[in-house]
Amino acid sequence: MLDSNFNKELKSIMNYILNYGINNLSYKINTYKDISKTDDNKTEFISKVHLGYMKAQNLIVQNLLLLGNKRVRIKKQIKVYRRERADKALIQKYENDLQIIIHKEKILRKLADTIAWTVLGNDITVVRRLYKHIPPVEIFNSNLNHDLEVVGKIFEEDNTHFPLVTDITSFIQVGDILVKDYFGHSAQLIELKEGSVNEEIEEIINDYFTNRCDRKLYYELSEKDTKFQKQFERYIKQQQKGLNTTEIINSGKGKDDVTGLNIRTVNDVFYTQHFDTVIKKMLEEVNKKNYSIRTIDDCLIVGVYNTSKIPIYRGFEAWKQSVEVDFPTINLVQFLDSPVAHPIFLHPFSIDDKIKLVNGDKMVLMSLDVRKWFEILESKDLEVKLLTKKQTARMNTVPDHSKAFEYNGQAIEVKFGGISQILFDGIFERMFNQFVRPSSMGDYLKQGLSSAKTYL
Structure with missing residues (x-):
């Protein structure tokens, strides 16, 4: 789907974010404990990681500027062609080019999100706090030059502080620059003003x-x-x-x-069990054969496909029907469209596989046998109930981002110890994007409802 030059840029950006700090140290490391042996070791490591982030940030900015200007030109051209009633095939070509540009921009913003999630400690409560449900900023219309000038000064003064331009991310919609002080364990949002x-x-x-x-x-x-x-x-x-x-x-x-x-914010930490290493192995398996399938906890079905030559992924729907699963099919890369979703680039897959996934050369498709998952929840003493369609419709008369998740038009209520909770999209994002095991999701819900009694 994507051109080779863009894929080279992606590979460079990912290497800067994920590998630069480790690969450019003056000392050898066998384990991560070697980094924390001395204060000098730790400072050098943090400084190198932040330098990699700075290099990645610069590349992201350059590419977003190029793509943003190109997108504006193509949109104008499409309007002209429609007004002149040009050939439909020509208009369709330009519309396809436009969709590719938008896809590239989402990928680049998710790479910026990868940096942001890391410096924010992968804390979803913080990520959601920073998102205000407004469209992303056109960076060529923002005070970008001033932002980059300030970013450069902050990093030069102390490279254990990392400054991130917020406008290049999908979700940070407060402040112009996020500054993370690694050793001070604090973050700062800076609002810049000119004029x-x-x-x-x-x-x-x-x-x-x-x-x-x-x-x-x-x-x-x-x-x-x-x-x-x-x-x-x-x-x-x-x-x-x-x-x-x-x-x-x-x-x-x-x-x-x-x-x-x-x-x-409640600081209680609950460690969930994940199946990301299973997906990693499946992605490797499809290098030798075109598909790999698994069932996680007897209720979540996963198909990984090598689609570079033939559209073999179409067999996933037949598999769903054969096991009577009526839940929607989830494609991992669809989470590029969700600003607060966990970035795909933080998963333990190879860089090559991450590039193939966003290109559509490999696909990870998933679905859930909801009834079997309900049985798992009930085995953990959780009560599960489907609200009626009428109750659900009445409850979901709110903006889209505040609506409860609907399964066949019905919201799901989970109850434990007299405390109930309606399930929202975030629960399913954890399973399908963060790869939390369905059984562990049950433990997570139970822990959350148990803790809620303490704070009510």
Whole structure:
């Protein structure tokens, strides 16, 4: 699907993100314990990892700029051809080219997400906190040059701090730059402002924090016109939003900027069991034969296919029918479309296999025997109930991102110890994208419901 030049860029970016730190150390390592033997070893490792991230970030930015400008040109050309009633085949060609560009952009943003997830400790609660359900920023319309200048200065001053331009990610929609201090174990969201008005606002704010004089601040603002005062209010709100989110990320406590409520993140850790190494092995197996199939925990069926020559993946639907599975077919790469989904590039697959997956040369297809999964949940003393279609429709009269998951038009309720929970898409994303075993998902749900009693 993708051209060889783009695939070379992908390989370079992945190597910078995943391998650069290890491959460029001045000392040999046999195990990861060697890294933490001395403070110097650890500092060098972190510095090299961050340098790899910086190189990857630069390549991602360059490619997003090229693709973004190309996408705009193609969209304009399609409009012209439609207006002129050009040949349908020609219009279809341009529309196909447009879809390929959009696919490439999603891949690049997921590579930026790979860096972001890593520096944020793979914490999904933080990832969701940073996503505001708004369209991604066109980076060629943003203050990118200023952002990159600040990023360069931060890294030069201390390369154990990593600065990431948030506009190149799929999900970070607070602040312009995310800065992670590895040794301080803290993150910071920086809001950057340019222009003479913003510079004047910064001076007024800095003067206020120096002198703490409310009267002076009042008179300075009262002398300004309405436009300046509104800009001042916007500036303060944006800065406050970044500070509130930073506080929640670092301390687990703070005020939610949407609801205004005080929130607290529960730090309990539950270790789930995964089948990602099974998928890795299956991807290797299809190098010798065209397909590999497995059933995980007797309820989740997986088919991995080598599609570079023939569309053998079509056999997956026949397999589903033969075992009477009516759950939708899930293609692993569809999670490129989900901003907060775990990045595919963090899985333990080879870089070559990751490139083949996003190219469509290999496919991982999955589905779930829901009834058998319900039996697993019930064996763990969980009560499972399907809501009626009427109940589900009434409950799901909310924005798409807030809707409960529906199985044949019915929401799923799970209950334990008198506490109930409606299942949302995130539960299934963990199974189909993070490869959490269905049985372990049951343990996870049980633990969550048990813990909920403590905090109610």
